[in-house]
Amino acid sequence: MMDRSHKPSAIGVGASLPQPTVSIKDHTIEASLPTGQSVTVQLYGATVTSWKSNGQEQLFLSEKAHLDGSKPIRGGIPLVFPVFGAPPKNHATSALPQHGFARNSHWEFLGKSSSESMERDHGQGDLAVKLDFGLSHTMLSKEFRKTWPYEFGLVYSVTLTKDALETTLQVRNEGKQNFDFQVLMHTYLNVEDISNIRIKGLESKTYVDKTRNATSHTEASPALSITQETDRVYQDLDPTVPVVVASAADDKPVFSITREAFNDVVVWNPWIEKAKGMADFGPDEAYKNMICVEAGSVSTWQTLEAGDSWEGGQSVKSRI
Numbered sequence: 227m228m229d230r231s232h233k234p235s236a237i238g239v240g241a242s243l244p245q246p247t248v249s250i251k252d253h254t255i256e257a258s259l260p261t262g263q264s265v266t267v268q269l270y271g272a273t274v275t276s277w278k279s280n281g282q283e284q285l286f287l288s289e290k291a292h293l294d295g296s297k298p299i300r301g302g303i304p305l306v307f308p309v310f311g312a313p314p315k316n317h318a319t320s321a322l323p324q325h326g327f328a329r330n331s332h333w334e335f336l337g338k339s340s341s342e343s344m345e346r347d348h349g350q351g352d353l354a355v356k357l358d359f360g361l362s363h364t365m366l367s368k369e370f371r372k373t374w375p376y377e378f379g380l381v382y383s384v385t386l387t388k389d390a391l392e393t394t395l396q397v398r399n400e401g402k403q404n405f406d407f408q409v410l411m412h413t414y415l416n417v418e419d420i421s422n423i424r425i426k427g428l429e430s431k432t433y434v435d436k437t438r439n440a441t442s443h444t445e446a447s448p449a450l451s452i453t454q455e456t457d458r459v460y461q462d463l464d465p466t467v468p469v470v471v472a473s474a475a476d477d478k479p480v481f482s483i484t485r486e487a488f489n490d491v492v493v494w495n496p497w498i499e500k501a502k503g504m505a506d507f508g509p510d511e512a513y514k515n516m517i518c519v520e521a522g523s524v525s526t527w528q529t530l531e532a533g534d535s536w537e538g539g540q541s542v543k544s545r546i
């Protein structure tokens with residue numbers, strides 16, 4: 227995963243080779259590969275709102291999601307930074323909204339790069355397209371700047387390949403003061419029927435159950451089924467070991483998520499009542515068609531010293 231071995235684009239050399247296309251319209255960036263995969267990213271929140279692969283939409287997007295910048299987008303991959311969940315009291319993030327400001331700020335599109343991976347798992351010569359987005363302290367609303375007065379730069383890279391969607395966040399401390407942050411890629415995966423999937427790769431891991439007063443438990447199941455409201459923060463995972471959403475019928479992977487520098491994975495499904503209670507979640511029964519598997523670093527704080535940078539990310543493969 228997180229293949230760093232892209233060689234420069236072959237554009238202009240093998241002129242007849244089909245190339246990725248990228249279009250920018252109405253604050254939305256769309257990229258597609260000649261092999262049919264595509265990704266859509268909104269500048270609002272740098273939220274990925276669609277990823278099509280194998281001829282199917284892989285991400286869940288609520289029918290009632292606000293796409294006009296009035297509210298964080300319910301679905302796709304909202305980016306959580308610099309705090310996960312409700313901010314703690316007496317902390318530098320205390321005055322921020324739930325999940326911070328990255329998902330409700332306007333990002334800029336920094337550009338695209340096409341590449342041909344030399345060493346991807348699925349053979350040589352796979353095309354990839356990478357979209358880069360930026361957010362810095364100067365771009366924040368006055369209110370966010372006041373409530374989190376640090377000088378920072380974020381670069382969020384969304385890479386579409388034939389087999390995967392990779393999202394990577396680089397965090398830079400551009401100021402003179404250290405700051406603490408948490409980060410999470412709140413990925414809403416599209417599933418046909420929640421009763422037909424199992425989540426693997428979590429067995430024996432410690433998790434905090436947010437539906438049970440944030441109490442700590444150990445996962446007993448090798449293949450977790452979702453049968454009720456679920457909101458768990460699994461901790462201290464080995465990022466290189468995939469968390470797999472598998473079909474209950476034949477055990478085949480539907481999604482496989484590997485991470486880099488992300489030791490936590492949140493598993494969330496609002497289930498019946500919570501789904502009904504969210505004004506931007508729809509239709510009500512759509513909780514059956516989604517599972518959030520959210521890779522991040524949220525159980526502790528990352529401290530970034532002045533001038534330093536940090537990077538973490540995920541690679542999501544579908545129906546491999």
Ligand SMILES: O=P(O)(O)OC[C@H]1O[C@H](O)[C@H](O)[C@@H](O)[C@@H]1O
Pocket residue numbers: 298311324325436457458492493494518520
């Ligand atoms: O409603 P939101 O602010 O988007 O949060 C949606 C969900 O995000 C995470 O998965 C948290 O663990 C949940 O506790 C929260 O309900």
